[in-house]
Amino acid sequence: MEKKSMKGWLYLLPAILFLGVFMVYPLVDVCIYSIEEGYNSASQTFYGYGKYNFSYVLRDPYFLQAIKNTFLLVIITVPLSTIMALLISLALSSIKKFKELFQTIYFLPYVTNTLAVGLVFMILFKKTPYSDGMINALIHLFGGSSIDFIEGPYWAKMLVMCIYTIWVVLPFKILILTSALASVNPVYYKAAKVDGTSSFRIFRKITLPMISPMIFYLVITGFIGAFKAYSDEVAIFGTDLNASGMNTIVGYIYDMLYGDSGGYPSYASAAALILFVIVLTITCINLLISNRNVHYS
Amino acid sequence: MKIRLEKLTKKYPSRDRKSREEVTAVSNFDYEVPDGKLIGLLGPSGCGKSTALNMICGLEKPTTGRIWFDDDDVTDLPPEKRGVGMVFQSYALYPHLTVRQNIMFPLENFKGKDKLSKEEMMAKADEAARLVQIDQLMDRKPGEMSGGQQQRVAIARALVKRPRVLLLDEPLSNLDARLRLQTREEIRRIQRETGITTIFVTHDQEEAMSISDYIVVMNVGEINQIGKPQEVYDSPVNLFVAKFLGTPPINVFDGEIKNNALFVGNDRILENTGLGDQKVTVGIRPEGFLPDPEGSLVCELSSIEVMGRDTSVVASHPACQASSLRAIIGSDSREGLKTGEVRFKIKPDKVHIFDSEQVRIS
Numbered sequence: 001m002e003k004k005s006m007k008g009w010l011y012l013l014p015a016i017l018f019l020g021v022f023m024v025y026p027l028v029d030v031c032i033y034s035i036e037e038g039y040n041s042a043s044q045t046f047y048g049y050g051k052y053n054f055s056y057v058l059r060d061p062y063f064l065q066a067i068k069n070t071f072l073l074v075i076i077t078v079p080l081s082t083i084m085a086l087l088i089s090l091a092l093s094s095i096k097k098f099k100e101l102f103q104t105i106y107f108l109p110y111v112t113n114t115l116a117v118g119l120v121f122m123i124l125f126k127k128t129p130y131s132d133g134m135i136n137a138l139i140h141l142f143g144g145s146s147i148d149f150i151e152g153p154y155w156a157k158m159l160v161m162c163i164y165t166i167w168v169v170l171p172f173k174i175l176i177l178t179s180a181l182a183s184v185n186p187v188y189y190k191a192a193k194v195d196g197t198s199s200f201r202i203f204r205k206i207t208l209p210m211i212s213p214m215i216f217y218l219v220i221t222g223f224i225g226a227f228k229a230y231s232d233e234v235a236i237f238g239t240d241l242n243a244s245g246m247n248t249i250v251g252y253i254y255d256m257l258y259g260d261s262g263g264y265p266s267y268a269s270a271a272a273l274i275l276f277v278i279v280l281t282i283t284c285i286n287l288l289i290s291n292r293n294v295h296y297s
Numbered sequence: 298m299k300i301r302l303e304k305l306t307k308k309y310p311s312r313d314r315k316s317r318e319e320v321t322a323v324s325n326f327d328y329e330v331p332d333g334k335l336i337g338l339l340g341p342s343g344c345g346k347s348t349a350l351n352m353i354c355g356l357e358k359p360t361t362g363r364i365w366f367d368d369d370d371v372t373d374l375p376p377e378k379r380g381v382g383m384v385f386q387s388y389a390l391y392p393h394l395t396v397r398q399n400i401m402f403p404l405e406n407f408k409g410k411d412k413l414s415k416e417e418m419m420a421k422a423d424e425a426a427r428l429v430q431i432d433q434l435m436d437r438k439p440g441e442m443s444g445g446q447q448q449r450v451a452i453a454r455a456l457v458k459r460p461r462v463l464l465l466d467e468p469l470s471n472l473d474a475r476l477r478l479q480t481r482e483e484i485r486r487i488q489r490e491t492g493i494t495t496i497f498v499t500h501d502q503e504e505a506m507s508i509s510d511y512i513v514v515m516n517v518g519e520i521n522q523i524g525k526p527q528e529v530y531d532s533p534v535n536l537f538v539a540k541f542l543g544t545p546p547i548n549v550f551d552g553e554i555k556n557n558a559l560f561v562g563n564d565r566i567l568e569n570t571g572l573g574d575q576k577v578t579v580g581i582r583p584e585g586f587l588p589d590p591e592g593s594l595v596c597e598l599s600s601i602e603v604m605g606r607d608t609s610v611v612a613s614h615p616a617c618q619a620s621s622l623r624a625i626i627g628s629d630s631r632e633g634l635k636t637g638e639v640r641f642k643i644k645p646d647k648v649h650i651f652d653s654e655q656v657r658i659s
């Protein structure tokens with residue numbers, strides 16, 4: 001028995017070492033950094049322990065802006081992208097001709113390089129000396145006046161950000177949902193049809209509950225992914241996100257570490273822990289809601 | 298209500314994309330289902346039973362032909378306008394709903410003046426549940442019930458809106474042998490109690506024979522024979538029907554009519570057939586053999602199996618199409634039987650003679 005469990009531990013050792021070095025140690029380190037007050041990265045000294053880092057971060061207008069941006073992004077893009085993916089998947093699974101073709105088209109953004117996607121958005125939205133971007137061209141066509149989507153008003157920038165995020169996450173969600181829809185046994189639809197069930201009721205009472213585990217999975221991972229948004233913002237607004245007012249929580253953490261005003265691992269750690277608590281809370285709420293509405297077979 | 302099926306034909310485009318040929322699943326299905334009876338639609342797998350049922354139900358549209366419910370032409374009506382209840386082989390109970398919600402599901406679809414109050418729906422669901430004796434389990438989910446119980450829920454759900462026709466597509470195939478026996482009696486009882494015209498699809502001939510008022514035997518999309526189970530068993534129209542009905546199956550021999558007598562191999566087993574000289578196929582039911590030292594059919598007995606009341610004798614005969622034949626004899630004639638040569642007298646009414654087209658001629 002002793003020997004057996006020794007062997008087990010031995011097999012686990014590589015994984016434990018790896019996880020220890022790259023997950024557990026940084027995690028503990030972040031916790032420690034976050035309570036070290038007045039840490040100086042050059043001399044690696046600090047005054048003492050306390051909650052000052054947290055109160056600093058929570059009063060920092062850049063952080064508050066980042067929180068606001070992140071929450072807006074989450075609240076708008078997660079539901080919207082999930083609903084859109086669901087509608088597109090429903091449409092995809094109801095057509096017969098060219099089904100594979102459309103599936104491929106919808107999945108293309110997923111395998112496309114982020115920078116290429118960024119370029120497309122430039123062409124669509126960015127003002128250059130030569131053009132105002134295609135969207136502005138459209139607005140002109142309908143008699144509106146140009147909007148600067150990249151350096152203009154906050155709502156315009158947020159709009160671009162949301163569209164970009166939705167566009168990036170959509171393909172994966174469509175992929176998951178089309179396969180979820182395809183896995184529903186058609187005999188349920190037959191039975192419902194014999195009873196004269198309307199298509200809306202079939203969707204609400206049969207399809208939706210049956211694919212609810214997959215929707216739930218997408219919502220959870222969608223929330224977590226959106227809370228961690230950062231690189232997409234950089235792709236559109238450049239690296240100085242604080243200046244453009246479009247920073248996110250992860251962006252703030254990065255800036256605190258390596259940005260032009262960086263070198264504050266304690267503030268970064270405090271912000272990271274705050275993000276952790278937020279994500280944890282939201283995920284718990286999701287789990288609670290799902291207990292009632294998600295049906296596992 | 299009687300159902301008239303008029304030359305129903307269903308062709309599917311081939312599943313194989315390359316071939317353009319159509320698959321004829323059902324062809325020229327012509328039958329008038331009598332009111333209030335239980336009909337067994339019987340045939341081997343893939344012969345078009347489900348397709349025929351789906352056309353009656355309205356899930357499939359016939360390629361040609363018409364369907365009449367009494368005097369209404371329902372061919373172009375969707376299922377819900379026909380008033381049919383359907384039970385599927387896999388039950389198709391919604392797994393996320395309770396038994397009560399499952400049974401109430403069809404009622405909740407009623408619109409306009411047919412709309413029912415919550416209380417009325419509850420009452421109807423309770424009534425249907427009592428009929429199939431699952432009223433104790435109303436708050437369970439299908440996953441928490443046995444196959445037999447799920448089957449009853451499916452029947453209750455099909456009956457709750459009081460359909461004019463009840464259609465069951467292989468409803469017992471997913472049950473184990475004992476439950477199958479029990480549940481088929483149950484279906485018979487429910488049908489009698491409600492008096493609802495019922496069509497019961499199965500590939501199990503014993504099942505169909507035991508509960509049906511009439512059986513319809515199908516083969517490759519066509520009706521071969523319709524009749525009371527015993528009639529069809531006693532006078533099958535062709536070799537297929539003769540082989541398909543009965544356990545153990547009928548024993549088939551190559552035979553010949555010579556001088557008005559029937560020969561199987563060299564054995565002259567029947568006189569006065571009234572048939573002209575020809576090659577024939579001969580079917581003898583297992584219960585048509587009587588061990589008799591004077592008997593005309595000479596076989597090689599290989600084993601004797603005692604199965605409770607009856608005894609099954611396995612033997613061989615040179616003209617038998619299978620490698621062995623099986624006879625069922627009463628326990629009183631078992632005495633003295635042993636392996637080696639054995640002679641049987643043949644009961645004439647258990648012998649069927651088929652011509653070269655496999656149509657029965659006697």
Ligand SMILES: Nc1ncnc2c1ncn2[C@@H]1O[C@H](COP(=O)(O)OP(=O)(O)O)[C@@H](O)[C@H]1O
Binds near residue numbers: 311343345346
């Ligand atoms: N949707 C379909 N498309 C093409 N062929 C089908 C389709 N449904 C059934 N068939 C064919 O029609 C024949 C009859 O099928 P079915 O009615 O399901 O038989 P059964 O219920 O007696 O087993 C089979 O050969 C089957 O392959």
Ligand SMILES: [Mg+2]
Binds near residue numbers: 343346
């Ligand atoms: Mg079938």
